[in-house]
Amino acid sequence: MRWKLRVSDWGSVCCSKPVEVFIDGGDCYYEFEISACNVIYEVFWIWKDVHQPGGPYWGRPEFNPATAQTMTLDGVGGHIHPRGERWGFLDWDCPGLQHAVQVDGTLNQRDDVDRGWSAEIAIPWKSLALLADGRSLPPTHGDVWRIDCSRFQRVGPQGQNLDPCAGWTWNQHRHYDSHIPEVFPYVTFSDEVLTVKDEEPEA
Numbered sequence: 645m646r647w648k649l650r651v652s653d654w655g656s657v658c659c660s661k662p663v664e665v666f667i668d669g670g671d672c673y674y675e676f677e678i679s680a681c682n683v684i685y686e687v688f689w690i691w692k693d694v695h696q697p698g699g700p701y702w703g704r705p706e707f708n709p710a711t712a713q714t715m716t717l718d719g720v721g722g723h724i725h726p727r728g729e730r731w732g733f734l735d736w737d738c739p740g741l742q743h744a745v746q747v748d749g750t751l752n753q754r755d756d757v758d759r760g761w762s763a764e765i766a767i768p769w770k771s772l773a774l775l776a777d778g779r780s781l782p783p784t785h786g787d788v789w790r791i792d793c794s795r796f797q798r799v800g801p802q803g804q805n806l807d808p809c810a811g812w813t814w815n816q817h818r819h820y821d822s823h824i825p826e827v828f829p830y831v832t833f834s835d836e837v838l839t840v841k842d843e844e845p846e847a
Contacts, residue, residue: 669775721820
């Protein structure tokens with residue numbers, strides 16, 4: 645069963661330490677969040693400067709701001725993106741998405757010590773057609789995508805609310821804002837088989 649939150653619910657989810665994945669598509673990007681409860685949150689973001697008549701997403705019912713459940717965003721944490729606002733479409737579900745979590749400990753119980761939790765996400769390549777931006781699906785040798793992964797902790801070790809919450813990303817954003825696609829790390833796909841050599845012992 646696929647449990648998905650409304651935007652108004654996400655801030656109060658019982659396990660408020662989500663893992664986030666962002667996939668850039670040029671004029672749009674996909675946001676995926678998952679908690680240790682295996683509850684997810686998805687948004688398909690489209691920049692307003694291209695979401696106009698004649699644009700690539702205009703005329704699709706799932707991206708109609710007048711009828712779809714949406715939110716708007718120009719930045720996070722006081723940072724305003726130079727490109728301006730974007731539409732966030734909350735009803736969009738990534739087709740074929742699969743996800744699972746494994747918890748090594750007990751949820752919402754602060755009188756014991758947990759080892760952690762892990763999340764596994766499977767996204768079919770064909771479901772990323774709206775994000776491909778002219779690239780092959782599946783990717784071919786040398787194709788480059790921008791994909792970011794981040795983690796936020798909203799509750800401290802003593803159960804206190806952290807404001808702002810602690811955050812980690814794969815790459816420096818230089819702002820308290822995970823919605824900056826131009827700083828997402830580059831992921832290069834390759835057909836080459838890479839091997840890791842053992843490090844030589846120090847003399």
